[in-house]
Amino acid sequence: MITEKQEWFKDWFDTKYYHILYQDRNDDEAQLFMRHLVSFLELKKNSNIFDLPCGRGRHSVFLNTLGYDVIGADLSENSIEYAKQFENESLHFKVQDMRIPFELKFDAIFNLFTSFGYFDDEDTNIKVLQNLKNGLKEDGVLVIDFLNVNYVKQSMVEFEVLTKGNIDFIINRSIDENFIIKDIRFSADGKSHHYTEKVKFLSLTVLKSYFKKAGLNLKHTFGSYNLSPFDSKLSNRLILILE
16 A cells, blocks of 8 residues: 655655756766766667656656657656657656556666665565566566665755745755655745655665565666776765666
């Protein structure tokens, strides 16, 4: 059963304020990451890629321009409604909860921008991994773009105010024994708002235990969007290539 406590992402990601706060995402970096990734994976043109969750579709759209058949999916209905303006014969978007098994199988599944570890209980996170594995074709590959929890712990800015779109976002960050937590407060449109982002504190060692339980084989680890080697202390990302 999906409890209310697990639904923070559904409410927050579906608001316009989420996209305002993160409006300065580096598209050039994202596109360079996709180029490095498909080159390393040697994905042939017309391979079908599942981008889950896809947000408003920035990765999906770019991957499609590289010649891939892409389906982008996300739990946020508003994000999918926005992304659908970019659809064509080889690019489609749909609403999908990654806890629900997928109908199709893919040459590659991309889980990008720290889109794993949202759930309190280990079983649900492992179930997501099993769904991802079952969504792969026989020689398919899964890419998980996660954060490096050790780097986050060392470099965390506990408090800051970010002004975006004339809104002052008051950000408090903390780590408990289970989660990396970002508390977000702001006033907009005549109301006070409060949202929380929570990502499970998952080291590479713990992730490996998850992968084993889900029947996934970890093939490669990288520490940046340039696919540099992973350093547990210095790398800001943890890019995982699995089969």
